[in-house]
Amino acid sequence: MAKTPPHKTHIVELTSITDTKITNVSLYNGRAEITRICTPHLAEGDNQVIISGLPNVLLEESLRVEGHGPCTIHEVSISDMKMVPPTTSSPKLDDLLSQKTRFEKAIARCRKAIGSVETFHGSLDVQHVQAVQLGEMQQGIAAVAEGLDEKLLGLEEKCEEVTKAIAEERKVLGETKVDTNLRKQVSVTIFAERDREVELVLIYGVTNAAWDATYDIYVKTDTKEKPVTFIYKASIQQDTGEAWEDVPLTLETVTPSFGVSIPELHPWTLAVYRPPVYRSIGRKSKSRGLSFGGGGDESRRLAQKIMHRYASSVEEEEGEEELMAYALPVHAPIRNRGLVVSSKGDITATFTIPGLITVPSDNACHNVTITELELDAEMSWISVPKKSPKAHLTAKIKNDSEYTFLSGIASVYVDGSFISRSEVPAVSPQESFDCPLGIDPSIRITYHPRSRKVNRTGFTRKTCSYTFEQRISIFNTKPTSITSLKVLDQLPVSEDSTITVNLTSPPLVLPAANKKGVAKVPEPVKITEGAGANVNVQWDGAEDSDTDPSLLGKEGKLRWVCEVPAQRTIVLALAWEVVCPYGTDVMGLDE
Structure with a gap:
């Protein structure tokens, strides 16, 4: 009876760098999803395709293998590559290594000789050399040193040539530097119906990759229409071990969510608090003959001492032998330790970088521009001249694009000059956000010295009245008007019933309740400041x-x-008066 020939599995070995190609990279915050394609030639029957040189940071649970062609994938496994030492020996290499050793020893001897000459030269004095021989001696030492220097340079050049020859010989022998960051390999067992090439697609996740949103904001203060140029950029970093060369890149903001199950409410109970009751456990002592719970005074004192220790500490002291023992409180509640897991749903967006991009595995920041937008903004100025006579410029920028802005750092430029770095919050389309633009030097504010007058009034009950006036000058040096400058100031507030503070200018009133007892916000008070000027004042x-x-x-x-x-x-x-009884020493008048 003829024997059935043993079944053989066709082995196909591929290297990820040379035999596969990255066709897509989806980059998340903290990880990336890589898509690789290869086209191995399979034999009819069972085949084992081994793809080596994959990154060590590959997430094994994320690996998916897909195929296109008349074949069936039976098994997929991941393992670490075995480190096989390359062939490192040959007669030529041995001879070169021997030459290098001889040159290195000759260089060491030459340097030692140079050091001896320098030592000898430094030890010469009038006791060893006469004055008439000094010039001849110096020339001799210089000649010897010059000869040794030339010899050293020649030896170093020859040693460098031999080192290069050794590197070339090792390259010929196949001794290449092993990349320790690419030591994963994937083995795919495939059954093919016939001999042919098939397309295998590997999709896997890796760590050590991330991207952050960054922005450049250019603001033109003399422009009314679309004064903000908003450049949306991505800062990409990756240290996965494999370079992404000429790949299509997609930036994702979706992150995995954990703990999204509906929480459960546990019973909420109330009970009357009862102080804990401590019980004693009797135990005889061989050394003193005392027992816990006995009637002696010494026993009671020792028991009280131990119970006090329990009440004042939650840690149990171990390793000490006690004459007494204590019990846990009766009906003491048992606490359950809770594990808090939070899931924050952030604004999600997907950005596809146009064209192809190369990102080396160097953990450096590589900036790419997502888009450039022209946006509307409302400019406003705010000043607190009592603290600082400067106008702070702020832009309320509206995102009227289809892009979602992620939280990130922005470099802000106003009229072509760099102003500051500020943080942009997460902003959805059609939402607005405030962007501080620094100090506007074209608005000059003067906080004048405060004037003060004192009056005494009354015959039977004398009172003292302090009148104050504060003036604030604002000069707009711009060639255009400003429409929203907010100026904050204050008058003192009395904390004593004998001191009264009355606001005399501007004529603001405090909110008054209507018939239903509901207070209403007073209308702003309009102040006329000449042609073109418009000033409204109200409580902050x-x-x-x-x-x-x-x-x-x-x-x-x-x-x-x-x-x-x-x-x-x-x-x-701003004017106000402070009224108090005569002779009262009022604190805080001149703040």
Whole structure:
């Protein structure tokens, strides 16, 4: 009876760098998904395709293998590559290594001789050399040193030539540097119906890869329409061990979510607190003859001492022998340790970088531009001249594009000059965000010295009245007007019933309750400052929709909103009086 020939498995060995190609990279925050394609030639029957040189940071649970062609994938496995030492020996290599050793020893001897000459030269003095022989001696030493220097240079050149020859010989022998970052290999067992080439697709995730959103914001303060140029960029880093060369890249913001199951409510119970009751455990002592729970005074004192130790500490002292023992409190509740897992749903977006991109595995930042946008913005200025007579410029930028802005750092430029680096929050399309633009030097603010007058009034009950006036000058040096300059200031607030503070200018009133007892926010007070100037003043916080009207003015803060024409100056005035009994020493008047 004829024997059936033994079944053979056709082995196909591929290297990821040379035999496969990356066709797509999807980059997430902290990881990336790589798609590789290869076309091995399979024999009819069982085949084992081994793809080596994959990165060590490959996530094994993420590996997927797909195929196109008349074949069936039976098994997929991942393992570490075996380190096979290359052939490192040959007669020529041995001779070169011997030459290098001889040159290195000759170089060492030459350097030692040079050192001896220098030592000898340094030891010469008048006791060893006469004055008439000094010139001849110096020339002899210089000649010997020069000869040794030339010999050393020649030996070093020959040693370098031999070193290069050794490297070339090892390259011929196949001794190449092993990349320790690419030591994973994938083995795919495939059954093919006939001999042919098939297409295998490897999809796997890797760590050590991430991207962050960065921005360049250019603002033109003299432009009304689309004053903001918004450059959306991505800073890409990867240290996976494999270079991404000429690959299509997709930036993803979706991150895996954990703990998204619906939480469960546990019973919420109430009970009357009862202090813990401690019980004693009797145990005889061989050394003293005492027992826990006995009637002696010494026994009770020792028991009280141990119970006090238990009540004041939650840690058990081990390794000490005690004459007494204590028990746990009766009905003591048992605490369950809870594990808190949070899942934060961030704004998600997907960006496809146009064209192909190369990102080496060097863990360096590589910036690519996603898009450049022209956006609308509302400029506003705010100043607190009591603390600093400067106008802080802020732009409220509206994202009227189809792109989602992720949180990231922005470099801000105003009229071509770098101003600062600020943080951009996560912004969806059609949302707005505030962007600080630094100090605007073209708005000059002067906080004048405060004037003060003192008056005494009354015959039977004398009182003292302090009148204060604060002036603030604002000069707009711009060739265009500014429409939203906010100026904050304050008047003092009394904390004593004998001291009264009255606001005399501007004529603001505190919120008053209507018939239903509901306080209403007072309307802003309009102040005329000449042609083209428009000034409104109100209590600070009155413009916020969530402010409690009854709290307005409690802190004495007020806010002017000014429209200042080009090349014009406006003056804001704040006046108040402080009334108190005569002779009262009022603290805080001159802050």
